[in-house]
Amino acid sequence: MKILTLNFLTCARKLCKSSNTAFPLHPKEADLEIVETEINVLFLKNIMGRLMWEELKGVVGELGLPDLPPTPPEPETLVETKLQAPEGDNTGLNIEKAEVPSQIAKDLHRVLLETCVKEGKLVCGNCGHEYAVREGIANFLLPGHLV
């Protein structure tokens, strides 16, 4: 499960719906894995405004990953312009301006979309329920008495 998803996932129990400690869930005994994917700057731009940055920083800290900046990066900082030859043109004669993902975007992509919880548990800060994660799949099935 991606770190991105952890920034949206909450406890599934009804009694935790209105609690402000049921989000974010806290990873416990987590094994992480990097799954490389193509960077998608338009997606990052779309999702930035929806991230809960403090909670993201918290979870990243709990997982022992390097610290994130204190405030979320501005959407404009996700791309930079670079002078480069058009694709497939090796003459070196035609140079054009191209928008490429910035280092900030690459770092965000790495943390949010490529860093995944592979095994472990996710614990609710309100009710203490532990959701098991195996092979990246979290089990959110609640036994009848916990629904």
Next chain:
Amino acid sequence: MSRPEDTLPPDLFYNDAESRKYTTSSRIQKIQSDMTHRALSLLHLTRPSMILDVGCGSGLSGEILSASDAEGTPGGPHVWVGFDISASMLGIALEKEVEGDLFLADAGQGVPFRAGTFDAAISISAVQWLCNAESSEESPAGRLSRFFNGLYASLRRGGRAVCQFYPKNDEQKRMVSSAAVRAGFGAGLLEDDPATKSAKTYLVLTVGGGELEGDITGVVRGMEGIDVMDSRRRAKDRKRGDERKGSRAWILRKKEQMERKGKVVKANSKYTGRKRRVIF
């Protein structure tokens, strides 16, 4: 043929054997892919979005969500989260290395994401399962209402959801759509190929308050109390005028339909076999 929904609960029906049979059938792949494209066309996504797939199964729709705009997925590639009640189905999705995050979860227990998480949601051939209660403590109405309430909250304002499902009868159709309306959605039902063996029902849902209001919400706004609002077909009929079977217009339209249906969709995403690395 009896409906699988009437024989067993979904997690037992979709066991290892059935899940594999389902996923490897080229007939099923084709139907699910066509319906996913249809649902996507109703979602009108214009940029890479965060999408929920309810009853994602082995990820047949998910693979399409992960494809790029150039490959035929409007606004793609999207990032998606899928949940399903069948561990066997999810096992196959894992084998296929789909890109979405997978959850073992029961839609009848709600949608465990914070408010405003998703731009959109799809559900292909799954919601009818909620009309069968799994235990005596729960009623289908209760499960439907938890699902739609949770779905509504998890979508951002202006977000949209499309649920293709197989209602057993008109009453089920009504039960499902009224649960959605009660949760706060603007809702409309549209039917492709109605009254044929391949009839497909799509519940189109909108969450008010966003920039999307005013386009297809016109189709689905104010549906309370109306069971079927088949505006799409009506609009088409109007446009078609007195087009006759066999006429040039008719042939052109049919050709277009066939083309749409014959669209080839890559079964494997370009990320199959991508590098995986354990970090500490």
